[in-house]
Amino acid sequence: MTEHSPAPDAARIPDRPSLDGLEDTWGAVWREQDTYAFDREGAREQVFSIDTPPPTASGSLHMGHVFSYTHTDCMARYKRMRGLNVFYPIGWDDNGLPTEKRVQNYYGVRGDSSLPYDPDFTPPFEGTTKTIKAADQVPISRQNFIELCDELTVKDEEAFESLFRRLGFSLDWQIQYRTIDDRSRATAQTAFLRNLARGEAYTAEAPGLWDVTFQTAVAQAELEARDYPGAYHRVAFHGADGPVHIETTRPELLPACVALIAHPDDERYQGLFGSTVTSPLFGVEVPVLAHPSAEMDKGAGIAMCCTFGDLTDVIWWRELQLPTRSVVTRAGRILGETPDWITSEGGVATFAEMSGKTVHSAREVVVEALRASGELDGEPQKTQRKANFYERGEKPLEIVTSRQWYIRNGGRDADLNQALQARGDEIDFHPDFMKSRYKNWVAGLNGDWLISRQRFFGIPIPVWYALDGDGQPQYERPLVPTEEQLPIDPMAQVPSGYTEDQRDQPGGFTGDPDVMDTWATSSLTPQIAGDWLAGERGESDLFGKVFPMDVRPQGHDIIRTWLFATVVRAHFEHGSAPWKNAAISGWILDPDRKKMSKSKGNVVTPEDVVVEHSADAVRYWAASGRLGTDAAYDTGQMKIGRRLAIKLLNASKFALGFGEPELDDRQGLASVITEPLDRAMIAALQQVVGDATNGFDAWDYTRSLDVTETFFWTFCDDYIELVKDRAHGGDPSARAALRLALSVLLRLLAPFLPYATEEVWSWWQEGSVHRATWPEAGELALADAGDPQVLAAVGTALSQVRKAKSDAKVGMRSEITSATLVAPAATAERVRAGEADLRAAGRLTGSFDYAEGDEVALRDVELIPFVKPPKN
Numbered sequence: 001m002t003e004h005s006p007a008p009d010a011a012r013i014p015d016r017p018s019l020d021g022l023e024d025t026w027g028a029v030w031r032e033q034d035t036y037a038f039d040r041e042g043a044r045e046q047v048f049s050i051d052t053p054p055p056t057a058s059g060s061l062h063m064g065h066v067f068s069y070t071h072t073d074c075m076a077r078y079k080r081m082r083g084l085n086v087f088y089p090i091g092w093d094d095n096g097l098p099t100e101k102r103v104q105n106y107y108g109v110r111g112d113s114s115l116p117y118d119p120d121f122t123p124p125f126e127g128t129t130k131t132i133k134a135a136d137q138v139p140i141s142r143q144n145f146i147e148l149c150d151e152l153t154v155k156d157e158e159a160f161e162s163l164f165r166r167l168g169f170s171l172d173w174q175i176q177y178r179t180i181d182d183r184s185r186a187t188a189q190t191a192f193l194r195n196l197a198r199g200e201a202y203t204a205e206a207p208g209l210w211d212v213t214f215q216t217a218v219a220q221a222e223l224e225a226r227d228y229p230g231a232y233h234r235v236a237f238h239g240a241d242g243p244v245h246i247e248t249t250r251p252e253l254l255p256a257c258v259a260l261i262a263h264p265d266d267e268r269y270q271g272l273f274g275s276t277v278t279s280p281l282f283g284v285e286v287p288v289l290a291h292p293s294a295e296m297d298k299g300a301g302i303a304m305c306c307t308f309g310d311l312t313d314v315i316w317w318r319e320l321q322l323p324t325r326s327v328v329t330r331a332g333r334i335l336g337e338t339p340d341w342i343t344s345e346g347g348v349a350t351f352a353e354m355s356g357k358t359v360h361s362a363r364e365v366v367v368e369a370l371r372a373s374g375e376l377d378g379e380p381q382k383t384q385r386k387a388n389f390y391e392r393g394e395k396p397l398e399i400v401t402s403r404q405w406y407i408r409n410g411g412r413d414a415d416l417n418q419a420l421q422a423r424g425d426e427i428d429f430h431p432d433f434m435k436s437r438y439k440n441w442v443a444g445l446n447g448d449w450l451i452s453r454q455r456f457f458g459i460p461i462p463v464w465y466a467l468d469g470d471g472q473p474q475y476e477r478p479l480v481p482t483e484e485q486l487p488i489d490p491m492a493q494v495p496s497g498y499t500e501d502q503r504d505q506p507g508g509f510t511g512d513p514d515v516m517d518t519w520a521t522s523s524l525t526p527q528i529a530g531d532w533l534a535g536e537r538g539e540s541d542l543f544g545k546v547f548p549m550d551v552r553p554q555g556h557d558i559i560r561t562w563l564f565a566t567v568v569r570a571h572f573e574h575g576s577a578p579w580k581n582a583a584i585s586g587w588i589l590d591p592d593r594k595k596m597s598k599s600k601g602n603v604v605t606p607e608d609v610v611v612e613h614s615a616d617a618v619r620y621w622a623a624s625g626r627l628g629t630d631a632a633y634d635t636g637q638m639k640i641g642r643r644l645a646i647k648l649l650n651a652s653k654f655a656l657g658f659g660e661p662e663l664d665d666r667q668g669l670a671s672v673i674t675e676p677l678d679r680a681m682i683a684a685l686q687q688v689v690g691d692a693t694n695g696f697d698a699w700d701y702t703r704s705l706d707v708t709e710t711f712f713w714t715f716c717d718d719y720i721e722l723v724k725d726r727a728h729g730g731d732p733s734a735r736a737a738l739r740l741a742l743s744v745l746l747r748l749l750a751p752f753l754p755y756a757t758e759e760v761w762s763w764w765q766e767g768s769v770h771r772a773t774w775p776e777a778g779e780l781a782l783a784d785a786g787d788p789q790v791l792a793a794v795g796t797a798l799s800q801v802r803k804a805k806s807d808a809k810v811g812m813r814s815e816i817t818s819a820t821l822v823a824p825a826a827t828a829e830r831v832r833a834g835e836a837d838l839r840a841a842g843r844l845t846g847s848f849d850y851a852e853g854d855e856v857a858l859r860d861v862e863l864i865p866f867v868k869p870p871k872n
Contacts, residue, residue, distance in 0.1 A: 017649035022616075029259075035771065036170040043545075047545050048084040048551075049551075051092065051525055051578070058153070068585035074751040075699070077750060078701070087549075090177065092157045097214055098392065105131050106126070108124045109144075111140065123138070123139055146456055151182065165432065180457070180458075189462040190486055191524055191569060191675035192482050195572060201405060203475055210397060214390065217452060223397075224389045228385055228396055231380035232249060232381045233367065234377040239272065246260065252354065253304075255325070257305065258323050259305045260272075263290065263294040264291070269302055275288050284305075293316075305346075306325075338351045350366070350369050367380065411446055417443065428582070430583045431584065431627055434582070437559050458518065458556060460488070460490055460515055462480065465512065468507070469507060486680070495509055495656075526566070584623065584628050586626075593632070599860050616641060618638055619754075621637040621641055623701060641753075652763070656738075662732055669737075676790055677791060679782055679786025680786040683717075683782075686777045689780065693704070723837065747775050748771060787833075793827045794830065800857060808863055811866045814863050819860060820849040822856065823855075846862070
């Protein structure tokens, strides 16, 4: 940027600058001029690529989105002004459970795979009701349901884009994707098939967490431990030497018991290890075994292992090679038929009473039967137990056995676990302590990544299975498409060598009905946004220019899911970390210090907030929160931001109104800045430029905003007031200093207040401030460098002048005919350098003396009160 800026066109400076309408005005200009477009022809070393989080397209955005996306946008704007070619795409995460749940409520429907497609289907509602009970939802075919999901997410994404544009996010809107579009589907399916070919993906029938409401498997990373009311039941098993009491909160699982487990060092049960006992009510013989994870000080110290009550049961079942006796179905109800391991007359009768009931109702049946048999010792003791929930679910998860797809993630492979921890060392986390969250999560994994879901709106698992003569799938040899055929839907398309009439017939084939977990797609956002497959085909060089990406911005709560899953995919596919940096935002908290989220029902939607306070004000609030730190939703902070933006407009109009200094063609503004106070201000601004730049470079943009804002208020309240008389009189030093400082301040504030800075820039500069160069200390270099402390000292003296007039209850235009400034000697010397400006600003018309003292103060003040002349 040149130092000598063009003179402002008076017609371009409004009489009364206002924030109102700036979002519409400049949003349209940026859109028309592609202000933030990525240059695909640029070299890799000039690229700063951002793995932008694709927001979930299921309803409305909340202030947490505004908070974290503003953080990213401030950095994107800074990097662009530093001359980098910023790759800043936007995607929409539109597949998965949140979307399906919203569609069910919005349209009043639910998917049913058994129903045929109806091309003329019209949903009973279109957003005209808040929620509909599942029993009242109209069942529709899988394809009809998918079409409604697609239709509604497009509507939501249009609203999201409108808000993001209004907030001034400098995204390149030409680089968009949806996680359900063809490119995303092909990318996810290609990566999966390569994982499968390399042995990194596999299918297995095993116990897993199951949400009975959503009717789908749930991964370890999606768990949420919550307090849940329960009761301890002291129950007697029958041993050779008498009863063996256990305590359980789930007596309904007694028919699923496969062993009693105690710690190998527990002396109370040494004589029982290796023996058997029989279960109460059901009379099933089970072994008593030792395992080091049994807790001697919990309950009776001996516990029943059921298949499956909790994740500990799964560990014991696997490590002790116990049989499987599951009684809870995927619907969260007890089996309809009595299992063959229950043979006693009493056991069969009790199970018949439980059959088909929910686990809660079955528990009541069992407890009453235990009372009647005398096998319940005392009454149940109420307690609060920790239960696992799906993070979006409302009922505790069950553990059921089902066939699912997994990707290896180090949960069962120590070498892979160490390799994935090491990948974390390749990433600079901001703040740094977030790296420990990543490593702790990886180190604590106890199973592979479950990626299959029993839902509709997602990317299909791209495999089929041959059926044997009995119609049984051959899971160990899945049929796969070629990469050229992707994307595919195995429920609608046919594998090579088969015809549609062989679907689900003995000797034919069947399609895998499951879809991928949404994280299995969003873990590939660098590959999707960077068009990885086009690069593989030699059709584009984009991926090579943007990957590994420079930064992944995201919340700390999804380090265990999105961040880790993306590392896993990049590790397998590219042998590298997916990014160089991870910028981790905190949560937005409500007034009760609770996280704001749609699931908690305490969100504030941003649209009205932006209209009330302005986009710049809301961005100021967001940028005031540091990375990794939770922040409160605070409209008071937004009001401060609005005041700052308004002051920027008004102060800029005032400063530009003095006119331009007289300069020769070869002169720059800095060459005519000669007065001590002007040189001091420029020197102070030099320090601010360095501090603000260092803040951004250290990912501490909050520091950058703080130092710039602090200086800006000094510039307005002190410097402009001190030099305005000189500037009005045509002094070139004052006028040049004002313009040079304003140019620098606009650029320093541009990442935070994009609208107000662009508005002011347009009054006197060409192009966009957001494409201008970031200020550097060199453009503020003067032939005779100033002392920044001069501005501080004279400003302090001016504040004492104002205080004296305020204390005397006279107007600021009153004259001071005599006064003495008390100050330390060094401070007094600096004030002398700017005394002429102090006299002009403070109306010091008479004697002004100095006296040495420890604190700055004005004494012996004599005043002539200003009298406003009468109106004619």
